Amino acid sequence: MADYREFDFPPELCCSPSPLIAVAGLDTVNNAVHRSIWDAFHSPVGRESRAVLNFFHLTSEYRFPATSEKRVMPYIPKGVLKKNWIEKHLRYDPAVVVIFYDCDWDDESWTEKISECSSRVQSIRLSLEGRKSRIVVVLIQKRMPIPTVDDAVTNVRAASLCEACTLNPKALFMLPVVDNIHGYAIRLENAFYDLAQNYYQQQIRAVKLKLENLSKTSHQYLIVRYTFKIGFYNELKQDHHNAHKHYHQCYMSLLEIRTFDTNIYEVKVIAAYIVYKISRLLFAMKRARDALTQFNSYINEFKLKTGPPELLFEHYGWLSKQFSMFASLFDDTTAESFTATQALNPGFFFKEAAEYAKKRKISAYEICQGVNVYPASNPLSEWNNIEFYGQRPWRLMKTLSNVDYDTVEADGIQALRYFENTKVDHSKSIINLLGNAMKQFKNYKCPRMRNLLAVQMADEYYNAKDYSKALTLWSHMLWDYRDEGWIAIAYELVNKCLKCAYLTASVQNYVELNLEALKYYQNSDLQKALNNIGAIIQRQIPEPDKELSDYEKNIATEMWQKCDAMKPKSILEVDMSVTNSTVDTKVVLKEVSCDGIEFDIFLKANFPVFVQFYKLTACVTCIDNSYDVEVCTNKNELVYGKSKTYKYTCKFVPSPNDVGKEITVNSIQLQLGNEPEFPIVLKFYCSTKKTKNFEREINNFSLSKTSDDEYDRLKQITSATLKPRSSKLGMEIKHDNPALLLEWYKVSVCLTNLENQPVSDVCLNLSLDRSNNEKVELTTEICEDTNSNLLSLPVDFKLDRMLVGEQKTQYFYIRSSSLETRCFQLMISYMMKDDNETMIACVKDVEIVIDVVVVFDISVTYMSSKFEPVTKVYMGEPLIVMPSIKCLSPWPIFIENTSFQLAEHVSVSSGGYQSVLNEVVLESDEVATEVICILPSELSENSLGRFTVNWKRSNLESKSNSGYSSLELPKLAIEKSTFLVDMKIPAHGWLHTPMSVVYLLHNNSESLLTLDVSMEANEAFMMAGHKDLNVTVLPESTYELHYNLYPLVVGVSTLPKMHISCTSEPNDFKNILNDMLVRSLQTQIYIMPKHVPTNIAADV
Amino acid sequence: MALCVAVVSKENAPKYVASLNPEDELQIQYEIHSSIDFVEEKLKTGKKDMRELYLGLLYSTENHKVYGYVTNTKVKFFVVIDSSNLLLRDNEIRFMFRKLHTAYTDLMCNPFYIPGDYITSENFDKVARGILTGNS
Structure with a gap:
C-alpha cells in the first residue's frame, strides 16, 4: 500500500x-x-x-x-x-x-x-x-x-x-x-x-x-484494443497520419462502451491515454487547433462521468491530470512554433487543472474526512501487478479468495479514501499547477491574470498553513492591485495579509500592514488598527483578528510571546515607500548654497482621531557625507488629525567640503512613540516614486481647492547641486563687436580683486560653446599674443595671486575664419580663505558673444586694352584686370597694401604694376578700385591668380597684426590666335597737325600669311600711306604699316578704317581677322584745336 | 440578466462596479481585473475598425463570462454574465454596452462630474442596475 x-x-x-x-x-x-x-x-x-x-x-x-x-x-x-x-x-x-x-x-x-x-x-x-x-x-x-x-x-x-x-x-x-x-x-x-x-x-x-472477425456489440473491448494496436504500430512506423486515424477510431469505439461503476475507471484511464496519444500526434503534425477541439469535446464527454459518488475526488483528480498533461503537451510542442496566443495558451489549461485540483481537495475533505483506518484486507497491495490499465487492484484479490464482492469493493473504496485523506498533499499539487500557469501567463504577457493566480496560490499556502509564503505573495499582490486602484481587492488582501502577519508574529510586517490598512479601514476597524500599532509600541501583544480560530490564536500568541524580535532592537523602522498609508510627505528644496540649505517638508495626514508623533527628522545626503537634520521635536506640533497638510521649514549649514556636489534629501523620518518604549519610525524615501498617482483628468475643474489638491499639486524637489560661493571679483571685458572675418580680434579681460582677502590660484578658463555648431571650433583660432603660438580650446590663463584691490588684465586674440556668431564661456575660479581660515573655491561665469562680419566685398572685371569688358582673351594680347573693393565693415578700414599673385602663365605687362590703394582708408560702404594690365602668355583654363588686400582697423596702432582678404581671380578663357594686330597712335591729335600712326601685323603662326590690306579714308583726316596693299607676313614676324594722318576736324574723330582679308587661309580665318580688328584697333581719336606752332615741330 | 457591470478608467482603475450578488462581487472584480490583460492586448494590436468599440467575449470561467467594450478614450466597460445563461446573445450584450455608453456620455456632460472621479451618479446607477436586472 x-x-x-x-x-x-x-x-x-x-x-x-x-x-x-x-x-x-x-x-x-x-x-x-x-x-x-x-x-x-x-x-x-x-x-x-x-x-x-x-x-x-x-x-x-x-x-x-x-x-x-x-x-x-x-x-x-x-x-x-x-x-x-x-x-x-x-x-x-x-x-x-x-x-x-x-x-x-x-x-x-x-x-x-x-x-x-x-x-x-x-x-x-x-x-x-x-x-x-x-x-x-x-x-x-x-x-x-x-x-x-x-x-x-x-x-x-x-x-x-x-x-x-x-x-x-x-x-x-x-x-x-x-x-x-x-x-x-x-x-x-x-x-x-x-x-x-x-x-x-x-x-x-x-x-x-x-479485427474483421469482431462484432461491435459483443467485442467492444477487443475492438478498442486492436485499433489501439494498429494506431501504435503506425506510430512505430512513424506514420502520424494513419496513427491518428486509428487512435481516433479507437477513441470512438471506446465511447461506445457502456459504463458501470465497475468499469468506469478503466474506460476513463484508457480514454485519457488514447486522447493523450491523439493530442500528441496532432501537435506533432502542427494541427494545434484540432488538438484543442478534440480535447474540449473529450472533456465535455467525460466531465459528467463522475463515477461512484464516494470516489468523486478521484474524478476531479483525473480531470486535473487531463488538463495538466494537455497543458504540458501544448507547452512543449508550441514552444517553437508559436501557435499559442495570449487568449489561448497553456496557462489556461494549467489554471483549469488547478481548479479541478481544488475541487478534488474540497470533495476529498467532504468525503474522506475521518477515514483514518486502512482496511485490514490490504486492497491496494497488488496495485502494481494488475494486468490491465485502469483496473482496480482489489478486484484481482476477489478472484483469488472467496470473499464477498461487496465487502471487497467497500474495502477498496475505503482504502482509496484513506489514501486520499492521509497521503495526498493537495495543496502542493494545486500550488504546482498554479505555478505552472503563472509561468505561462507571464510568458504570454498577462500580468493581471498572473496576479490573480498568485493570489490563489497564496490562498493555498495559507490553507497549507505556510503563512510566511502566503504573506509574501499576498503583500506583493496587494501592491499591484493597490497601485491600479482596485480598492475592494486591496482591502481583502490587506485583511488576509494582516492575519498572516499576526500568525507569523512578524512585527515588521504587522506594523506595515496596519499602517496600510488605515487607508481602507473605517470606524471600529480603524481604531483597532491604531490600537494594535499602539500595542506594539508599548511592547504588548496586539489583539488578534476575530476571524481566527482559538487554536490559531493560541499558537500565534505563543509566538508573539516568544518573539524576541522586538526586545533587543530599540526602534522599528518602516519603509513607507512600499506602504501606502494615510500619512505622506513631500520635500521641496528652497535654497541650496554655502550659507545654508533650506527646505520645506509638507506632511499630509489623515487620522480619525488625533495621533501623537514625537519627532520629525530628515536625512540629507551628499556623495560621501550625510546630515541628520531634526526638523521638529516639539510634540505639540506633531499631532495629526483629520485630513490636513502641515508644513515644516528647516535650515542647516552644509560643510564647505560638499561644494559642487549634489545634495539630496534622502528620507524623512516620522517617529511614532518615544523611548524607552518601542518607537516606530516611518521612513519616507523621497527619491523613489511612489504608487502611480493618478492625476485628475481635468484638475482645474475641481470644485473646491481643498488642501488635498494643493498637496497633490506640489512638485517635489529633492536634490540640487551645492553651488560654490559666488565671486566678488570685479571683471570688465572689452572688445569691439563685431569681429571682422580673418582679423586677429582683441579681447581684454580686466580683473580687480574686490574681496577682502587676497586670492590665489586665479585662473581664467575660456571655452567655446559648441552646442549649436560642432564645426565652429575648427574655424576659430586663439592666441595670447599675435606673434606667439596658437592655443587650443579650452584655454586656461593663469593669473596666480591677486592682492586686495589689485588689478590685472589679460589679453587674448581670436581669429575667425567663418561667419558664425561665437559664444565663449569665460569662467574665473580662484581660492580664498573664508572667515574660518579654510580655503574655499569661488567661481564666476561670463559669456562673451562675438559676431563675425565680412570686411570687403571684392569683385573683379576683365577688360580689353580698350577698357571694354571681354569674355575671352587671346594669347599675347594685353588684358586689364580691375578688382573693386567695397568696404562692408562698420569700422573704417586702413588698407596697408594690395597685391596680385599671378599665375605662372600670366605676366605683368611692360608698364609694371604699382598699387594705387596703398595706405587708403575706406569708410563703411566706400568702394576702391585697383587696376593692373597683364599679358597671358600661355594657353590655360586656370585661374589667373589671386588678389590680396592686407588691411587693419584704422584706429589700431600700427604694430598690430593686420588681417587680409584674398580673392581668387575668376577664370577667363585664353585662346591662341595666329594673327594679331596692334597699332601705335598718340593719345590725341592736333588740328591741322600731321600725326603718325603705325599698324603692326603679327603673324604668330608657322606659315606664311598673305594679306590684302586696304584703308578706307574718311572726311576727318587726310591720309598718306598705302591705300591698297598686298603684304606677305613671314612666320613669327611682324609687319609694320606706316601712315601719316592730317586731322581736318576738331573733336572726337573716326580714324580711317582698316580692312584686311586673307587669300591664303581658309574662310573662317576671315572672321577671326575681323574680330581681331574690331577688338584691337582704336576707331576714334580726340583731335584738339589748333596748337601753338612751337609745339608743332615737336609733334612732327 | 447580467451579474455585474463595471467601468474601468483608462489607467485601469475601477470607476464603477455594480453587481447583482454582493457576495460574488470580489471574485468578479478579480476576473474583470484579469480581463484587462486581454483588452490591453487587443488595444495594442490595433483595432481594424475604429468605430467598433465592442470587444466581445474576453474571458470565461466555469461560472462567469466577461464581455468587454472600450471607448475611444480608452475607458473600458465590462459586463459579466452567468456562464449557464444561454439566452443572451451577442446582440443583447452589444445593446447593454450601448446603453451603458450612452449613460456614461450623459454623465460626462454633467458639469458637476469631475472626469476621473468614482462614479456616483444616480442616473448612471439606475441604467447599470437596469442592465443587471434585465428590465430596463
Whole structure:
C-alpha cells in the first residue's frame, strides 16, 4: 500500500515510439571497431534527416518476452489494454535483428566462417520463437578495397552464405571499416528502417485480420484494443497520419462502451491515454487547433462521468491530470512554433487543472474526512501487478479468495479514501499547477491574470498553513492591485495579509500592514488598527483578528510571546515607500548654497482621531557625507488629525567640503512613540516614486481647492547641486563687436580683486560653446599674443595671486575664419580663505558673444586694352584686370597694401604694376578700385591668380597684426590666335597737325600669311600711306604699316578704317581677322584745336 | 440578466462596479481585473475598425463570462454574465454596452462630474442596475 500511486500517465505512453532494432554480434566493450560502429548509429550528426531508430544489444542471455497464448478468436478479455503491451513493443520485440559478423570476402577459412555465421543466425531465429522480426546479416570488412558487385567470387560466396543462413540476399550487407563510417551507417540505418516499416506493416495486417472477425456489440473491448494496436504500430512506423486515424477510431469505439461503476475507471484511464496519444500526434503534425477541439469535446464527454459518488475526488483528480498533461503537451510542442496566443495558451489549461485540483481537495475533505483506518484486507497491495490499465487492484484479490464482492469493493473504496485523506498533499499539487500557469501567463504577457493566480496560490499556502509564503505573495499582490486602484481587492488582501502577519508574529510586517490598512479601514476597524500599532509600541501583544480560530490564536500568541524580535532592537523602522498609508510627505528644496540649505517638508495626514508623533527628522545626503537634520521635536506640533497638510521649514549649514556636489534629501523620518518604549519610525524615501498617482483628468475643474489638491499639486524637489560661493571679483571685458572675418580680434579681460582677502590660484578658463555648431571650433583660432603660438580650446590663463584691490588684465586674440556668431564661456575660479581660515573655491561665469562680419566685398572685371569688358582673351594680347573693393565693415578700414599673385602663365605687362590703394582708408560702404594690365602668355583654363588686400582697423596702432582678404581671380578663357594686330597712335591729335600712326601685323603662326590690306579714308583726316596693299607676313614676324594722318576736324574723330582679308587661309580665318580688328584697333581719336606752332615741330 | 457591470478608467482603475450578488462581487472584480490583460492586448494590436468599440467575449470561467467594450478614450466597460445563461446573445450584450455608453456620455456632460472621479451618479446607477436586472 505504501507506494500506491494514483492515476498517472506511464512513461512508455509518453515517449514517442520508434522502430526497435536488435543488434547482435557487436562487442562494444572489448572491440574498438565494434564500438565505433555502435557509436556511428548513435551519433547526433545530421540527426534531423536520419531515420529515428531505437537500437539495443541482443546478448546471448537475452530472452524475448513470452508470446501471448494463442486463443480461439474472438474471446472475451478481462480488460481493454494490457499494461505490458506497449512496453513490449517499445523495448523487447525488435522489428529487425541485425547480426554483425567479422568476415572478409577473401578470408582463407571461408567455409568455417560460413558455418559459424549460419549457426548464429539459426540460434537467433530459434530464440525468436516464430516472431516475424526481420533478420539481417552485416559482414564487417576489415580488408580494403571492398569487392565490386560484379566480382564473380564474391557473388558465389554471397549466394552460398545466404543459402547457408536461409537468408534473403537483400538482407545481407557489408560494412567496411574505414576512418569515417558515418555515411555507411546512414545507409544501413535506412535499410533497417525500410525493413522495420515492412515488419510493422505486416503486424498491422495481422491485427486487422483479427479485427474483421469482431462484432461491435459483443467485442467492444477487443475492438478498442486492436485499433489501439494498429494506431501504435503506425506510430512505430512513424506514420502520424494513419496513427491518428486509428487512435481516433479507437477513441470512438471506446465511447461506445457502456459504463458501470465497475468499469468506469478503466474506460476513463484508457480514454485519457488514447486522447493523450491523439493530442500528441496532432501537435506533432502542427494541427494545434484540432488538438484543442478534440480535447474540449473529450472533456465535455467525460466531465459528467463522475463515477461512484464516494470516489468523486478521484474524478476531479483525473480531470486535473487531463488538463495538466494537455497543458504540458501544448507547452512543449508550441514552444517553437508559436501557435499559442495570449487568449489561448497553456496557462489556461494549467489554471483549469488547478481548479479541478481544488475541487478534488474540497470533495476529498467532504468525503474522506475521518477515514483514518486502512482496511485490514490490504486492497491496494497488488496495485502494481494488475494486468490491465485502469483496473482496480482489489478486484484481482476477489478472484483469488472467496470473499464477498461487496465487502471487497467497500474495502477498496475505503482504502482509496484513506489514501486520499492521509497521503495526498493537495495543496502542493494545486500550488504546482498554479505555478505552472503563472509561468505561462507571464510568458504570454498577462500580468493581471498572473496576479490573480498568485493570489490563489497564496490562498493555498495559507490553507497549507505556510503563512510566511502566503504573506509574501499576498503583500506583493496587494501592491499591484493597490497601485491600479482596485480598492475592494486591496482591502481583502490587506485583511488576509494582516492575519498572516499576526500568525507569523512578524512585527515588521504587522506594523506595515496596519499602517496600510488605515487607508481602507473605517470606524471600529480603524481604531483597532491604531490600537494594535499602539500595542506594539508599548511592547504588548496586539489583539488578534476575530476571524481566527482559538487554536490559531493560541499558537500565534505563543509566538508573539516568544518573539524576541522586538526586545533587543530599540526602534522599528518602516519603509513607507512600499506602504501606502494615510500619512505622506513631500520635500521641496528652497535654497541650496554655502550659507545654508533650506527646505520645506509638507506632511499630509489623515487620522480619525488625533495621533501623537514625537519627532520629525530628515536625512540629507551628499556623495560621501550625510546630515541628520531634526526638523521638529516639539510634540505639540506633531499631532495629526483629520485630513490636513502641515508644513515644516528647516535650515542647516552644509560643510564647505560638499561644494559642487549634489545634495539630496534622502528620507524623512516620522517617529511614532518615544523611548524607552518601542518607537516606530516611518521612513519616507523621497527619491523613489511612489504608487502611480493618478492625476485628475481635468484638475482645474475641481470644485473646491481643498488642501488635498494643493498637496497633490506640489512638485517635489529633492536634490540640487551645492553651488560654490559666488565671486566678488570685479571683471570688465572689452572688445569691439563685431569681429571682422580673418582679423586677429582683441579681447581684454580686466580683473580687480574686490574681496577682502587676497586670492590665489586665479585662473581664467575660456571655452567655446559648441552646442549649436560642432564645426565652429575648427574655424576659430586663439592666441595670447599675435606673434606667439596658437592655443587650443579650452584655454586656461593663469593669473596666480591677486592682492586686495589689485588689478590685472589679460589679453587674448581670436581669429575667425567663418561667419558664425561665437559664444565663449569665460569662467574665473580662484581660492580664498573664508572667515574660518579654510580655503574655499569661488567661481564666476561670463559669456562673451562675438559676431563675425565680412570686411570687403571684392569683385573683379576683365577688360580689353580698350577698357571694354571681354569674355575671352587671346594669347599675347594685353588684358586689364580691375578688382573693386567695397568696404562692408562698420569700422573704417586702413588698407596697408594690395597685391596680385599671378599665375605662372600670366605676366605683368611692360608698364609694371604699382598699387594705387596703398595706405587708403575706406569708410563703411566706400568702394576702391585697383587696376593692373597683364599679358597671358600661355594657353590655360586656370585661374589667373589671386588678389590680396592686407588691411587693419584704422584706429589700431600700427604694430598690430593686420588681417587680409584674398580673392581668387575668376577664370577667363585664353585662346591662341595666329594673327594679331596692334597699332601705335598718340593719345590725341592736333588740328591741322600731321600725326603718325603705325599698324603692326603679327603673324604668330608657322606659315606664311598673305594679306590684302586696304584703308578706307574718311572726311576727318587726310591720309598718306598705302591705300591698297598686298603684304606677305613671314612666320613669327611682324609687319609694320606706316601712315601719316592730317586731322581736318576738331573733336572726337573716326580714324580711317582698316580692312584686311586673307587669300591664303581658309574662310573662317576671315572672321577671326575681323574680330581681331574690331577688338584691337582704336576707331576714334580726340583731335584738339589748333596748337601753338612751337609745339608743332615737336609733334612732327 | 447580467451579474455585474463595471467601468474601468483608462489607467485601469475601477470607476464603477455594480453587481447583482454582493457576495460574488470580489471574485468578479478579480476576473474583470484579469480581463484587462486581454483588452490591453487587443488595444495594442490595433483595432481594424475604429468605430467598433465592442470587444466581445474576453474571458470565461466555469461560472462567469466577461464581455468587454472600450471607448475611444480608452475607458473600458465590462459586463459579466452567468456562464449557464444561454439566452443572451451577442446582440443583447452589444445593446447593454450601448446603453451603458450612452449613460456614461450623459454623465460626462454633467458639469458637476469631475472626469476621473468614482462614479456616483444616480442616473448612471439606475441604467447599470437596469442592465443587471434585465428590465430596463
